[in-house]
Amino acid sequence: MLEVMRRALNGETDTPPAWDELDLVDITVDGVRHTVVVLGYGLLLTLVLAIPGAMIIGGGLGGSEGLLVAGVLVIALLYFAGVIAMTVILPVATGSFLRADSIAAGFDRDVLTSVGTNRTMLMAVVMAFAVNIIVSIGSTLLGITLIGYFAVPFLAFIGQSAIMYVWGCGFADAYEEEYGEPPLATATSGTHTGRATTGTVSGVDDQMGDNDVNNSGWSDDTDDDGFGTSAWDDAGDSDSGGR
Incomplete structure (x- = not known):
C-alpha cells in the first residue's frame, strides 16, 4: 500500500506496482516504520482524550448524574473531533514519512x-473518505453471500490501494503548491528542510571551472615553473603564482 502512495508522490501514476518489482523485506520494514508513526499519533490522541476525560468523569462521580452525563457527552465530542483530526493528519504524516523516508x-x-x-x-x-464508504458498502453487500464473502478481502485491498493513491496524488499536488516543487525533489533523511536552492551561495566566492565567479581576474595558475599550481592567484600580475 505504501508503495502505491510513494509512486504517486513520484508522479508514477500510469501503472500500479507489480508484486515482482517489490522487495518483501523492504515493504515489511516500511510497514513497521509507518506503524510507529501511526501509533505515535494514536498515543497522542489517547492522552489528549484521557486526561480531560478522567477529570470530567472523576468530578462527575462525586456530583450529580447530570454532570456525569454531560461529561460523557463532552468526551464523545472530543473523541469525534480527534477522529476528524486524525483523518486529516494521517495522510499528511504518511506522505511526509514517504517523502523523506524517515x-x-x-x-x-x-x-x-x-x-x-x-x-x-x-x-x-x-x-x-468517500472511497472508504463505497468499499465498506460493497463489502457489506458481498458478505451476504458465501462466494461474495471470499471476495471481500480482494475488494478491501483494491479499496485501500485506491485510498493510498488518492492520498499520494493529493499530497504531491498540495506539497508542490505550498513549497513550489514536487515532494521528492527536496527529500532528505529527516524533517522538512524547505525549498531547494540552486546556484552559488550568496556572499561566498564560489569556483566555477578555473575561475572565480565574482572576480574574472582570478584563475587557477598553471605556469610552467610549477609555482602556484592548483593555487588561486591573480592572473593579471606578473608573478606567475610565485609566493
Whole structure:
C-alpha cells in the first residue's frame, strides 16, 4: 500500500506496482516504520482524550448524574473531533514519512500545518473518505453471500490501494503548491528542510571551472615553473603564482 502512495508522490501514476518489482523485506520494514508513526499519533490522541476525560468523569462521580452525563457527552465530542483530526493528519504524516523516508518526518510540524490545511489535500482526504464508504458498502453487500464473502478481502485491498493513491496524488499536488516543487525533489533523511536552492551561495566566492565567479581576474595558475599550481592567484600580475 505504501508503495502505491510513494509512486504517486513520484508522479508514477500510469501503472500500479507489480508484486515482482517489490522487495518483501523492504515493504515489511516500511510497514513497521509507518506503524510507529501511526501509533505515535494514536498515543497522542489517547492522552489528549484521557486526561480531560478522567477529570470530567472523576468530578462527575462525586456530583450529580447530570454532570456525569454531560461529561460523557463532552468526551464523545472530543473523541469525534480527534477522529476528524486524525483523518486529516494521517495522510499528511504518511506522505511526509514517504517523502523523506524517515519516521521523524512523519511528525514534521511544518509539513503538517502547511500541507494539512491546503485545500487540495483536504479535498483528497474527502475523496478518500468517500472511497472508504463505497468499499465498506460493497463489502457489506458481498458478505451476504458465501462466494461474495471470499471476495471481500480482494475488494478491501483494491479499496485501500485506491485510498493510498488518492492520498499520494493529493499530497504531491498540495506539497508542490505550498513549497513550489514536487515532494521528492527536496527529500532528505529527516524533517522538512524547505525549498531547494540552486546556484552559488550568496556572499561566498564560489569556483566555477578555473575561475572565480565574482572576480574574472582570478584563475587557477598553471605556469610552467610549477609555482602556484592548483593555487588561486591573480592572473593579471606578473608573478606567475610565485609566493
